[in-house]
Amino acid sequence: MTEPSTEENYTHGHHETVLRSHIWRTALNSAAYLLPHLQQGMTILDVGCGPGTITVDLAELVAPGRVVGIDASPEVIEQARAHAAERGVTNVEFLVGDAYALEFDDGAFDVVHAHQVLQHLARPVDALAEWRRVVVEGGLVAVRECDYAGVIAYPGSPGLDSWAALYQQVHRSNGGEPDAGRRLKGWARAAGFAAVDAGASVWCFSTTDERAWWGGMWRDRVLASAFAGDALGKGLATQADLEAISFAWARWAEDPDGWMVFPHGEILARR
Amino acid sequence: MPERYTLGHHESVLRSHRWRTALNSAAYLLPHLSPGMDVLDVGSGPGTITIDIAQLVAPGRVIGIDASEAVIAEASALAARRGVENVEFRLADAYDPGFAPGSFDVVHAHQVLQHLARPVDALASWRGLVGGGGLVAARDCDYEGAIVHPGAEGLTLWKDVYLRLARANGGNPDAGRRLKGWARSAGFDAVDSSASVWCFESDEDRDWWGGLWADRAVDSEFASGALDSGVADRAALDAIRAGWLGWVAAEDGWMILPHGEILARS
Numbered sequence: 001m002t003e004p005s006t007e008e009n010y011t012h013g014h015h016e017t018v019l020r021s022h023i024w025r026t027a028l029n030s031a032a033y034l035l036p037h038l039q040q041g042m043t044i045l046d047v048g049c050g051p052g053t054i055t056v057d058l059a060e061l062v063a064p065g066r067v068v069g070i071d072a073s074p075e076v077i078e079q080a081r082a083h084a085a086e087r088g089v090t091n092v093e094f095l096v097g098d099a100y101a102l103e104f105d106d107g108a109f110d111v112v113h114a115h116q117v118l119q120h121l122a123r124p125v126d127a128l129a130e131w132r133r134v135v136v137e138g139g140l141v142a143v144r145e146c147d148y149a150g151v152i153a154y155p156g157s158p159g160l161d162s163w164a165a166l167y168q169q170v171h172r173s174n175g176g177e178p179d180a181g182r183r184l185k186g187w188a189r190a191a192g193f194a195a196v197d198a199g200a201s202v203w204c205f206s207t208t209d210e211r212a213w214w215g216g217m218w219r220d221r222v223l224a225s226a227f228a229g230d231a232l233g234k235g236l237a238t239q240a241d242l243e244a245i246s247f248a249w250a251r252w253a254e255d256p257d258g259w260m261v262f263p264h265g266e267i268l269a270r271r
Numbered sequence: 272m273p274e275r276y277t278l279g280h281h282e283s284v285l286r287s288h289r290w291r292t293a294l295n296s297a298a299y300l301l302p303h304l305s306p307g308m309d310v311l312d313v314g315s316g317p318g319t320i321t322i323d324i325a326q327l328v329a330p331g332r333v334i335g336i337d338a339s340e341a342v343i344a345e346a347s348a349l350a351a352r353r354g355v356e357n358v359e360f361r362l363a364d365a366y367d368p369g370f371a372p373g374s375f376d377v378v379h380a381h382q383v384l385q386h387l388a389r390p391v392d393a394l395a396s397w398r399g400l401v402g403g404g405g406l407v408a409a410r411d412c413d414y415e416g417a418i419v420h421p422g423a424e425g426l427t428l429w430k431d432v433y434l435r436l437a438r439a440n441g442g443n444p445d446a447g448r449r450l451k452g453w454a455r456s457a458g459f460d461a462v463d464s465s466a467s468v469w470c471f472e473s474d475e476d477r478d479w480w481g482g483l484w485a486d487r488a489v490d491s492e493f494a495s496g497a498l499d500s501g502v503a504d505r506a507a508l509d510a511i512r513a514g515w516l517g518w519v520a521a522e523d524g525w526m527i528l529p530h531g532e533i534l535a536r537s
Binding site for chain 1: 413415416418420421447448449450451452455463464465466467468470472473522523524525526527529531
């Protein structure tokens with residue numbers, strides 16, 4: 001593995017319980033705000049592309065434009081390449097890379113896109129300034145990030161309250177900002193963008209299938225993933241705490257009144 | 272206890288109600304509307320959404336009802352000004368609108384259930400008005416989930432005072448998250464529930480939304496209700512006003528007001 005250039009760690013890691021949610025992501029459920037601005041022939045850099053589901057969607061939308069996905073993890077880059085091959089999309093390539101130090105020339109892309117990336121970086125303004133460097137004059141940097149403090153989980157329970165509090169601690173202990181959504185516009189302005197359009201959208205989980213999927217994922221993730229290791233290893237929670245949280249997610253998933261909103265902030269920042 | 276409308280109908284309240292359109296407030300319902308449908312809009316206020324809906328379902332008939340005579344008059348005048356004729360506005364009670372069972376294809380209510388003390392009773396009544404196969408569509412705020420950035424003391428106070436006052440008035444300021452459960456309790460078999468947000472961030476939006484709350488904090492039934500019920504004193508209201516004015520001036524300012532939505536069928 002390449003050494004990360006800074007102090008932060010990726011809170012979730014790449015356990016199967018994490019990838020289960022990453023491979024669900026599509027351009028439509030995660031980058032709808034960007035789609036009206038894309039055109040065939042555009043070149044796109046997707047920073048923190050993970051298993052590449054959004055990246056490959058973007059590649060289909062801008063073909064024959066060239067799309068490059070980068071990620072710090074060689075393992076997920078392999079997965080992303082396999083995903084592109086499986087879908088038969090050839091105008092996309094995936095490379096291991098550093099979000100702070102891109103190996104591309106100034107103005108190399110029409111669009112730089114990043115989904116749920118800045119929240120995990122210790123220096124989001126530096127990253128945005130670097131992304132600004134590689135877009136053309138008039139090009140767009142498009143970013144969407146969660147805002148964990150704004151998550152609404154209904155019906156509430158002590159276990160879900162513990163999850164929300166522990167999540168904040170673990171995420172911050174890794175050098176990230178879990179409430180990135182609300183800060184995106186300010187960060188982009190600080191990075192030198194003069195024209196920043198900001199917006200918001202949500203992921204909502206309500207149907208029986210959605211609750212089983214999302215709740216089941218967190219039920220498993222809090223016991224087996226980098227999140228569990230961090231929570232235990234850093235003394236932020238005990239095994240009993242994690243089991244109580246896991247149980248609360250399972251209960252929530254089973255409750256037919258269950259409803260959850262994950263708010264996201266979005267920016268379209270023009271160079 | 273009969274509930275009170277937390278905001279009243281001061282100009283600073285109507286300023287935001289008149290901004291509402293079917294697109295920014297009922298997008299989740301639009302794919303389910305078609306020409307010829309009859310729609311009841313409960314709590315229609317100044318009628319901007321109601322009239323939009325009337326244009327979408329024409330020649331279907333649309334009736335807007337509200338508990339305030341003054342806003343009914345305003346809504347009727349707006350319909351006349353916009354030349355929309357398949358809509359009318361009446362004074363009526365949300366719990367008992369006074370129509371025969373099955374009178375409508377759709378009953379719609381925007382930000383109404385959050386102000387009612389018995390939301391499940393209201394939904395059960397609306398369920399009767401659409402009969403089998405009809406649709407009840409509701410969208411309500413979830414103030415508990417509102418995010419205002421950058422935070423400030425006056426803005427924290429705003430949320431706290433708003434939540435306490437709305438509850439003191441018999442309402443549920445976090446209605447958005449409860450809609451699906453309420454609809455299930457009211458006897459609907461199939462309830463689709465989604466969410467959407469109002470986001471205010473541009474200079475114009477902040478000036479408008481923040482200015483509105485800065486004014487509501489010192490004038491309007493929000494202010495008088497907070498003072499009368501002891502939820503806030505004059506100093507707290509001044510701090511809330513200052514908090515909103517500060518947010519308007521903050522170039523990094525960004526806020527969301529999340530909403531829950533339901534499409535309920537029986």
